[in-house]
Amino acid sequence: MMSARQILPSSRPVISPSLLSSDFARLAEEISAVEEGGADLLHVDVMDGHFVPNLTIGLPVIRAINKYASKPLDVHLMITNAEQYLQEYKDAGADILTVHQEACTHLHRTLTAIRDLGMAAGVSINPATPVSTLSEIIRECDLVLVMSVNPGFGGQSFIEHTHSKLRELRSLIAESGSSAVIEVDGGVTKDNAAAIVDSGADVLVSGSAIFGADNYRDYINAMKGVQ
Numbered sequence: 001m002m003s004a005r006q007i008l009p010s011s012r013p014v015i016s017p018s019l020l021s022s023d024f025a026r027l028a029e030e031i032s033a034v035e036e037g038g039a040d041l042l043h044v045d046v047m048d049g050h051f052v053p054n055l056t057i058g059l060p061v062i063r064a065i066n067k068y069a070s071k072p073l074d075v076h077l078m079i080t081n082a083e084q085y086l087q088e089y090k091d092a093g094a095d096i097l098t099v100h101q102e103a104c105t106h107l108h109r110t111l112t113a114i115r116d117l118g119m120a121a122g123v124s125i126n127p128a129t130p131v132s133t134l135s136e137i138i139r140e141c142d143l144v145l146v147m148s149v150n151p152g153f154g155g156q157s158f159i160e161h162t163h164s165k166l167r168e169l170r171s172l173i174a175e176s177g178s179s180a181v182i183e184v185d186g187g188v189t190k191d192n193a194a195a196i197v198d199s200g201a202d203v204l205v206s207g208s209a210i211f212g213a214d215n216y217r218d219y220i221n222a223m224k225g226v227q
């Protein structure tokens with residue numbers, strides 16, 4: 001079993017650029033550029049046009065990404081029936097596999113199956129989903145992904161209420177003895193990164209901000225607070 005703590009570097013914050021905002025026609029070059037620029041993970045957004053109102057990429061593209069990636073793949077499934085495809089995502093190269101609390105009826109079973117396949121098990125909650133919905137399965141989570149926008153699209157604005165959810169999640173993790181790390185996804189930029197880390201985030205996902213920057217390294221360094 002591979003916990004998120006074994007996959008993540010020890011320094012904070014961990015940066016996971018969302019490839020959704022990269023140039024898909026030059027994906028291999030974009031992967032190298034963010035890896036050389038200091039990315040710790042590569043965030044891959046899978047959308048099914050059903051759980052979220054958008055379609056992105058799936059298994060064949062993840063296999064292709066995995067051929068060129070050196071950093072671990074942080075796969076965010078925004079799909080229903082995720083439990084049917086866990087082995088396929090493992091085979092495609094996922095290191096962290098995150099499912100949505102709102103899209104999984106038998107969440108305990110799904111998280112356990114992800115761990116049994118040797119991946120770190122993540123669960124994500126939408127902005128409208130309370131942290132308390134995780135209280136019974138927090139020990140089965142290696143990572144909790146707090147959505148700070150409504151999932152479906154890059155380039156949206158960070159929802160400020162996320163800060164109080166992060167503090168509540170931090171307490172839940174500490175009280176339960178879970179070793180889960182906290183990831184935040186949506187509207188994260190160099191300007192709000194430090195405050196998000198202060199509220200409890202370990203991992204920052206960022207798509208449009210990093211891939212929209214002139215220099216990926218400078219931008220990632222700014223997110224990490226490195227001058």
Ligand code: DX5
Pocket residue numbers: 018020021043045076149150151152153154155156185186187188205206207208209
């Ligand atoms: C949204 C995705 C995000 C998205 C973030 O549903 O889960 O990973 O790519 O993009 P930005 O950083 O542009 O908000």
Ligand code: ZN
Pocket residue numbers: 018043044045076185205
């Ligand atoms: Zn995502």
